[in-house]
Amino acid sequence: MSDPRQRAIIKVFRKYSNSLGPDALDLLEQILDENEIDEEEIESSIDTIAKEYNKQDDAAMKVDVEVLRRVYESFQDQDQRSEADVDTIDPEGHLFVIDAFEMPLWHWSVERGTFERVNTPLTVSASPESRVSAVRDRLHIIKQCVLRNEHFAPSTLPSGDHDRLVTLKSTKQLLGRAGERFLILGMLTHSKEGKLCIEDADGSVELDFSKLDEPGEGLFTEGCFALVEGEYTEDATLEIIAIGQPPCEPREMARSIYGHIDFMGKGATSLLEDGQFAIRIRDELPDLHFFFLSDVWLDHPQTLPGLQKMFDNCIENSFIPKVIVLCGNFSSQSISHGNSRDIQRYQDNFDALADLIASYPSMTRTTHFVFVPGPRDITGNSVLPRRPLVSSFVSRLKSKIPKVHFATNPCRIKFFNQEIVIFREDCMSKMLRNVVGVKPDARSDDLKRFLVQSILDQGHLSPLINNVQPILSDFDHSLRLYPLPTALILADKYDRYKVTYTGCHVFNPGSFVGNSFVFSTYKPAETNSEECVLDLEQEEGMN
Numbered sequence: 001m002s003d004p005r006q007r008a009i010i011k012v013f014r015k016y017s018n019s020l021g022p023d024a025l026d027l028l029e030q031i032l033d034e035n036e037i038d039e040e041e042i043e044s045s046i047d048t049i050a051k052e053y054n055k056q057d058d059a060a061m062k063v064d065v066e067v068l069r070r071v072y073e074s075f076q077d078q079d080q081r082s083e084a085d086v087d088t089i090d091p092e093g094h095l096f097v098i099d100a101f102e103m104p105l106w107h108w109s110v111e112r113g114t115f116e117r118v119n120t121p122l123t124v125s126a127s128p129e130s131r132v133s134a135v136r137d138r139l140h141i142i143k144q145c146v147l148r149n150e151h152f153a154p155s156t157l158p159s160g161d162h163d164r165l166v167t168l169k170s171t172k173q174l175l176g177r178a179g180e181r182f183l184i185l186g187m188l189t190h191s192k193e194g195k196l197c198i199e200d201a202d203g204s205v206e207l208d209f210s211k212l213d214e215p216g217e218g219l220f221t222e223g224c225f226a227l228v229e230g231e232y233t234e235d236a237t238l239e240i241i242a243i244g245q246p247p248c249e250p251r252e253m254a255r256s257i258y259g260h261i262d263f264m265g266k267g268a269t270s271l272l273e274d275g276q277f278a279i280r281i282r283d284e285l286p287d288l289h290f291f292f293l294s295d296v297w298l299d300h301p302q303t304l305p306g307l308q309k310m311f312d313n314c315i316e317n318s319f320i321p322k323v324i325v326l327c328g329n330f331s332s333q334s335i336s337h338g339n340s341r342d343i344q345r346y347q348d349n350f351d352a353l354a355d356l357i358a359s360y361p362s363m364t365r366t367t368h369f370v371f372v373p374g375p376r377d378i379t380g381n382s383v384l385p386r387r388p389l390v391s392s393f394v395s396r397l398k399s400k401i402p403k404v405h406f407a408t409n410p411c412r413i414k415f416f417n418q419e420i421v422i423f424r425e426d427c428m429s430k431m432l433r434n435v436v437g438v439k440p441d442a443r444s445d446d447l448k449r450f451l452v453q454s455i456l457d458q459g460h461l462s463p464l465i466n467n468v469q470p471i472l473s474d475f476d477h478s479l480r481l482y483p484l485p486t487a488l489i490l491a492d493k494y495d496r497y498k499v500t501y502t503g504c505h506v507f508n509p510g511s512f513v514g515n516s517f518v519f520s521t522y523k524p525a526e527t528n529s530e531e532c533v534l535d536l537e538q539e540e541g542m543n
Contacts, residue, residue, distance in 0.1 A: 005029065005032070005039070005042060006025060006029070008042050008043050008046065009025060009028050009029070009042070009046050010025070011043070012043055012046040012047050012050050013046070013050050013063060015047075015050075016050050016051075016054050016257070017061060018050065018053075018054070018061055018062070018063050019061065019062045019063065020062075020063050021062065021063065021065075023065045024063040024064075024065050024068055027065055027068055027069065027072075028046065028049070028068070031049070031072055032045065032046075048271075049068070049071060049072065049075075051256035051257070051259075051271060052071045052074070052075070052270065052271070052272075053067060053068055053071050054256075054257060055256075055257075055258075055259045055260040055270070056070070056071065056260070057260070075272070088284060089277075089280050089281075089284055089285070089416075091285060091288065091322060091415070091416075094277075094414075094415060094416045095322070095323070095368065095413070095414075095415050096264075096266050096413070096414040096415075097368070097370055097405040097407055097411060097412075097413055098264050098265070098266065098411060098412040098413070098414060099388075099407065099408050099411060100385035100408040100409075100410055100411060100412075100475060100478035100479075101122075101385065101387070101408060101475060101478070102265060103263070103264060103265055103412075103475075103477060103478050104117055104118075104262065104263070104265045105117070105118040105122060105474070105475075105477050106118070106261060106263060106477065107133065107137055108136075108137050108140040108141055108144075110140060113144070114258070115258060115261050122474040122475060123474055124381070124472050124474070124475075126472060126473040126474040130473045130474050131466070131473040133473075134471075134473045134476035134477075135187070136201065137476075137477070138225065138458075138459070138460060138476075138480075139185075139186075139187070139200070139201065139225060141459055141480070141482050142185070142225050142246045142458070142459060143168075143185055145246065145247065145248070145249040145254075145459075145482075146168065146185060146227070146246050146247060147168070148249065148253070149247045149249075151247075152167075152168065167183065168183055168184070168185055169182045169183060169184060170184075170200060170201075170202045170203075171184060171186065171198070171199075171200050171202050171203040171204060171205050172202040172203055174205055174232045174238070177232055178232050178233055178234045179231065179232070179233075180231070180232055181229065181230065181231050181232075181241075182229070182230065182231075182232060182238070183227065183228070183229045184198055184200065184205070184227070184228050184229075184238065185200065185225065185226075185227050185228075185246065186198040186199050186200035186204070186225065186226070186228070187199050187200070187223065187224070187225050187226075188220060188221070188222055188223070188224055188225075188226055188436055188437065189204070189222055189223070189465070190222060190436075191204070191206065195207075196209075196222075196436055196437055198226065198228050198238070205232075205236070205237065205238050206236065206237045206238070207228065207230075207237065207238055207240055207437065208230075208233070208237045208238065208239045208240060209240055209437055209438065210239070211239055211240065211241060212240045212241065212242070212243065212438065215243050215244075215437075215438040215440075216242065216243055216244030216245060217244075217245070217449075217450055217453060218244070218245040218450050218453050218454040218457065219431045219432065219435055219440060219447075219450050219451060219454045220243065220245075220435060220436060220437055220438060220454075221431055221434040221435055221436060221454075221463060221464055222434060222436050222464070222465050222468070223434075223463055223464040223465035223466075223468070224245075224454065224458050224463040224464075225246055225458060225463070226243055226244065226245065226246070227243070227244050227245070227246055228240055228242070228243050229241055229242040229243075230242075243437070243438065245453060245454060245457035245458070246457055246458075247457070248453075248456050248457045248459075248484065248501070248502040249482075249483075249484070249502075250484065250502050250503050251483050251484040251485070251486065251503055251504065252271070252503070254482060254483030254484065255271055255274065255483055256271055258483065259271055259274075263483070264412060264414055264419065266414050269417060273417070274417035275417075277416040277417040278416075278417055280416075281416055281417075281418075281524055281525050282525045282526075285524065285525055286525045287525075288322050288523070288524060288525065289319070289321045289322065289521045289522065289523055290321055290322060290323040290324075290325065290413075290420075290521065290522040290523075290524070291310075291321045291323070291324040291325065291519060291520075291521055291522075292325045292327070292422075292489055292491070292507075292509045292519060292520045292521075292522060292529075293324070293325065293326050293327065293509060293512045293519040294327040294328075294374075294424065294491035294492070294508075294509045294510065294511060294512060294519075295327070295328070295329055295374070295491075295493060295510075295511035295512055295513065296326045296327065296328070296330055296512050296513075297329065297330065297331060297332040297512070297513050298330050298331065298346075298349035298350065298352070298353055299331050299332055299333070299345065299346075299349055300332055300513045302513060302517075303512065303513055304352060304353065304356055306512065306513065306517040306534060307353070307356060308356060309517070309534055310517070310519070310534055311356075311357075311360050311363060313534070314363065315360065315362065315363070320362065320363055320366055320367060321367055321521070322366070322367065322368065323367065323368045323369075323370060323413065324367055324368070324369050324370070325370040325372060325413075325422060325489070326369065326370070326371050326372070327372040327374060327422065327424040327489075327491040327509075328371075328372065328373045328374025328375075328376070328377040328389075328409075328424055329374035329375065329376040329377055330346075330349070330350070330373075330374070330377055330389075331346055331349070331376065331377070332513075334376040335376075335378065336376065336378060336382075343378075346378070346393060347392070347393045350393050350394050350396065350397060351396045353397065354394075354396040354397040354399075354400045354401065355396075355400070357369065357397075357400070357401055358400040358401065364400075364401055364402060364403070365402075366403075367403065368403045368404075368405060369397075369401055369403065369404045369405065370404075370405045370407050370411070370413070370422075371388070371389055371394070371397075371404070371405070371406050371407060372407050372408075372409050372410075372411060372422055372424050372491070373386055373387075373388065373389050373408075373409050373424065374409070374424045374491075375424070375425060375426065377389060378390050378393065379409075381472075383470040383471060383472055384409070384410075384425075384461075384462060384469065384470070384471045384472070384479060385408050385409060385410060385471075385472065385475055385478050385479065386408060386409040387408060388406035388407060388408055389406050391406070394406060407422070408478075409422075409423065409424050409425075410422060410423040410424075410461055410478065410479060412485070415524055416524075417486075418486040418487070418524055418527070419483075419485040419486050419487075420485060420486060420487045420488075420489070420522070421461075421481065421485045421487070421488045421489065422489045422491065423461050423488070423489065423490055423491065424491040425461075425462070425490075425491075425492065426492055426493050426494070427451060427455070427461075427490055427492050427494075428447065428448075428451055428492055428494040429493075429494065430464065430468070430469065431451060431454065431464075432447070434464055434468055444495065445497075448494075448495070448497040448499060448508075449499055449501075451490075452490075452499045452501050452506045453501055455481065455488075455490070456481060456484060456488075456501055456502060456504055456506070458481075459480060459481045459482040459484075460479055460480055460481060461479040461480075461481065462479055484502060484503065484504045485504060486504065486505070486527055487504065487505045487506070487507075487522060487527060487529075488504055488505070488506045488507075489506075489507060489508070489509065489520075489522075490506060490507070490508050491508060491509060492508045493511055494508065495508075495510065496508050496509060496510030496518060496520070496531060498520070498529050498531070500528075505527055505528060505529065507520055507522075507529045509531075510531075516533050516534060516535045517533070517534035517535075518531065518532065518533055518534070519532050519534075520532065
């Protein structure tokens, strides 16, 4: 084929595993002509159409001309609506706090190559089958991302470049092939003999780290998935020469393929709608902020004065946030085994907080207060996802604050096109305690980056075995990070940080109480956060 424009069209659709017949190709060329698309914009324009086509329920691998025409007409209708839509957006109607136990479960279907919704009721007493299914879903979600990566996807390479393609193999393909080199994607786990292995859907193989010079970046724990390259030996072991985290897929790519799937249960939006929302948030809500606080120890004598000073600064500077998220632990001491006096004091502290917040009526009218329990707080269960704070302790907060939300841990905030995940767990210490195979020789800043990279590459908030971190397997999907969220708050007792990785902004607000009072503000218009310091001694306010 000599026409470079046709080659460009076919190349784009082939990236999404679609084939084009002559009629579909003619229609696409007609669309390019009608809209006078320049040569340098052909691929991006066709890519937009291909993404939207693949989100249609009746989309076939061989492109259907009628479906393609419908997609093009929908773009034209949206353009006309966007020109007519000049109403000011209302953030209240687009703000949702999402409970982990309310998120729909979507299983990965190997046969259909997509997600399928599970309609049977989910239970906390899950079956052994659901535990296996949760792990398999994690594997299949990571694998389909890997196979779409440019280093693994043959459909994106010109025919002469296939020798550069890295091919994944299964553990069952190792048998009888000693001396050959293989690349395996699987879960790091220990065998019954205590040997470290990599396990996939077909079996497992023991790993030998003796010839590994330097591992890839990240924290490799038992229960995480890894890409391992090595030589299969006569001793039935894989002699590793390289180990790395699976590549992370940007949110835009995942949304372009699965944008029609409502992962959060609050309605799906198209990529075009997401783009329009992003522009309008930037233009119409440039000063809207969310506050995030962690380790709000209500039994600490300086916590309530610190919160009072923060509220005073907000009123004085007309800087009232739309959302204030307060993460546990809400006590500096564990009270799960405390006596009746400790438990009464725990409730009294929440009552005092309710009285403090209610004394700022301008904030209680407009601000949403979200409470996320920590590992030591009193909730209905002690495994992930954790249920909200026990209602008897927060009755005064419920009665005095109209926009209060008692969330699960983790929970999510859906704000227009943005997905904000909040997780209160001491992730850094737990991950470092369970590193296997290779120990990271890294400074603190590197460890922060490794933690963020590992959790996002794994597409899961807790890539650990169930013995280390028990998870309700029917609700394992509430800990998934696929598609990548817009922002992830890893509230941790570890040092505060902020990192943007593969387009996802991740930050730890740090413990609120210390030498000074610290928290983070998040600005949806910029999808970025700022670290704030409140110093009672010097009356310096927020910096």
